[in-house]
Amino acid sequence: MLIELHPLNPEPRKIAQITECLRDGGIIIYPTDTIYGLGCDISNQKAIEKVCRIKGVRPEKTNFSFICNDLSHITDFVLPLDNPQYRMLKRILPGAYTVILKANNMVPKLFKNNKKTVGIRVPNNVIARILVTELGNPILSTSLKTPDDVLEYYTDPYEIHQEYGNLVDIVIDGGIGGNIGSTVIDYTTDEIIVLREGAGEIVW
Numbered sequence: 001m002l003i004e005l006h007p008l009n010p011e012p013r014k015i016a017q018i019t020e021c022l023r024d025g026g027i028i029i030y031p032t033d034t035i036y037g038l039g040c041d042i043s044n045q046k047a048i049e050k051v052c053r054i055k056g057v058r059p060e061k062t063n064f065s066f067i068c069n070d071l072s073h074i075t076d077f078v079l080p081l082d083n084p085q086y087r088m089l090k091r092i093l094p095g096a097y098t099v100i101l102k103a104n105n106m107v108p109k110l111f112k113n114n115k116k117t118v119g120i121r122v123p124n125n126v127i128a129r130i131l132v133t134e135l136g137n138p139i140l141s142t143s144l145k146t147p148d149d150v151l152e153y154y155t156d157p158y159e160i161h162q163e164y165g166n167l168v169d170i171v172i173d174g175g176i177g178g179n180i181g182s183t184v185i186d187y188t189t190d191e192i193i194v195l196r197e198g199a200g201e202i203v204w
Helices: 012-023 045-055 083-092 106-111 126-135 157-164
Strands: 002-004 028-030 037-041 065-067 097-102 117-121 139-143 170-173 183-186 193-196
Touching: 002 012, 002 157, 012 028, 012 037, 012 126, 012 170, 028 126, 028 157, 037 045, 045 106, 045 139, 065 126, 083 097, 126 139, 157 170
Parallel strands: 002 170, 028 170, 065 117, 097 183
Antiparallel strands: 028 037, 037 139, 065 139, 097 117, 183 193
């Protein structure tokens, strides 16, 4: 199913429909402030397994990220942040960054493994953050790469629907997406390490 949402004022009725789908274990493709993501409710183990089947990966071998709404949401899944970490995250989020942090005990329970870190995103995208807020849980997220030599990621929601419409429950049309992923930083130590330079500016 393809559902069109206004990127700045998404219709509450449609948001409720998508949220209910996620609660029922549904898989969605949705816009972020960078690229379109494939995701599900992180509390639903069967949905996580289905996302892994679509991607052809194993959950314990894959670096998924969690889409959160704000900093307080992040703290449910990571070890306590020190003051420099908190100030840094407050400065760059919401934004086009994936921040690798030390995971607390909640994360291994979700993935049934011994994951020590987790990638956290707070995208500057109204649709993604409203969905997380209404769901009450983060959305597990992974990217959708194309076989194209020019475009690394799918950008057109109609094309995404043609490719994945029979594999997922809902494709959200929130407008044309970007083709540059988030900037990935490792902040598990006192030193900030840039693992991938992407859409987020290196501002530190």
